[in-house]
Amino acid sequence: MKAVVYRRHGGPEVLTLTERPAADPGPGEVRVRIVVSAVNPTDWKARSGLRAEPGAEVPETVPNQDGAGVVDAVGPDVTGFAPGDRVWTVIAGAYGPLSGTAQEYTVLPAAKLVRLPDGTGFDEGAGFGVPALTAHRALTVAEDGPSRLAPGALDGRTVLVSGGAGAVGNAAIQLARWAGATVVATVSSDEKAALARAAGAQHVVRYPDPELGARIREVAPDGVDVVVEVAAGVNAKLHTEVLRPRGTVAAYGDDRGTGTVALDFGPALWLNARYQFLVLYTVGEDKLRAGAEDVTAAFADGALRLGEDHGVPVHRFSLAETAKAHAASEEGITGKVLIDVSPAG
Numbered sequence: 001m002k003a004v005v006y007r008r009h010g011g012p013e014v015l016t017l018t019e020r021p022a023a024d025p026g027p028g029e030v031r032v033r034i035v036v037s038a039v040n041p042t043d044w045k046a047r048s049g050l051r052a053e054p055g056a057e058v059p060e061t062v063p064n065q066d067g068a069g070v071v072d073a074v075g076p077d078v079t080g081f082a083p084g085d086r087v088w089t090v091i092a093g094a095y096g097p098l099s100g101t102a103q104e105y106t107v108l109p110a111a112k113l114v115r116l117p118d119g120t121g122f123d124e125g126a127g128f129g130v131p132a133l134t135a136h137r138a139l140t141v142a143e144d145g146p147s148r149l150a151p152g153a154l155d156g157r158t159v160l161v162s163g164g165a166g167a168v169g170n171a172a173i174q175l176a177r178w179a180g181a182t183v184v185a186t187v188s189s190d191e192k193a194a195l196a197r198a199a200g201a202q203h204v205v206r207y208p209d210p211e212l213g214a215r216i217r218e219v220a221p222d223g224v225d226v227v228v229e230v231a232a233g234v235n236a237k238l239h240t241e242v243l244r245p246r247g248t249v250a251a252y253g254d255d256r257g258t259g260t261v262a263l264d265f266g267p268a269l270w271l272n273a274r275y276q277f278l279v280l281y282t283v284g285e286d287k288l289r290a291g292a293e294d295v296t297a298a299f300a301d302g303a304l305r306l307g308e309d310h311g312v313p314v315h316r317f318s319l320a321e322t323a324k325a326h327a328a329s330e331e332g333i334t335g336k337v338l339i340d341v342s343p344a345g
Helices: 041-048 122-127 129-139 167-178 190-199 212-219 236-242 265-271 285-300 319-330
Strands: 002-008 016-019 029-039 057-061 066-074 086-089 105-109 113-115 158-162 182-187 203-206 224-229 243-251 274-277 314-318 336-340
Touching: 002 319, 016 319, 029 086, 029 122, 029 319, 041 319, 066 122, 066 129, 086 122, 113 285, 122 129, 122 336, 129 167, 129 224, 129 243, 129 285, 158 167, 167 182, 167 190, 167 224, 167 285, 182 190, 182 212, 190 203, 203 212, 212 236, 224 236, 236 243, 236 265, 243 265, 314 319, 319 336
Parallel strands: 158 182, 158 224, 182 203, 224 243, 243 274, 314 336
Antiparallel strands: 002 016, 002 057, 029 066, 029 105, 029 336, 066 086, 086 113
């Protein structure tokens, strides 16, 4: 089978297309023929090595956490899946260095697979994995809020989505609207404002703006319940300007930041503000499973969709162009980067 691998940390150029044997599934495992793989920032950050020395050698690794495809074979003791089932993956690459989705077949534990509902495409299954699970967690950590999402779960709540045209921002808007929230999104351009509105945000505000907090308060005079935050450091002051008492900041990124978040203690104290930092790799299997179930329900309801008319332009690459796909994501292309791995049929 064809697979993309890297053997050392570095730029997209370390990714090479090679031939590897397709592994057989062991006990509790499932082999999936990947139809679509997706690229997220976590994928190129892992490839580049984050804090590792450039060029440091690593075990042969297949990149990409997210993908969708068709069950090809099941191992002993597997129930709930059969060959031919359409599925999407839950942080596939975290299972092992050779379990990523930038290959024609991958073998995963059954617990890392979720059935795709009828009517939901492989693009959605691959494209919303990490972003939607991150957004789900962000929307379910508030002290006074729900722990699960469903229609009506966020009725009466106001959610501020920082970076409403990003992948997680888009998923947060779509999921929050599905659950009944009023959504305010911040964006940096008119083009991104159009995408946030297409995703479903009822209110969109531009930054930078010294009056950004006041503009958000105009549409949420009592304050926002949850901030889904991609830029924790640079927006720390904004949080205390717009949060309601006992409001929550769910921080998954520090874009444009320094890696250090400085909080104004007094205002945060009197608000009883809650900060929840989140990353999927250590969130816990129970949280991942809950998120996967709710995201799948949103898929079934048609509430999570890709495409520019849903606020997510799609950029397609072939498996042989995986390096170009990583470069596009790393360079900050707006929208979703997808890789066509094998035919859908």
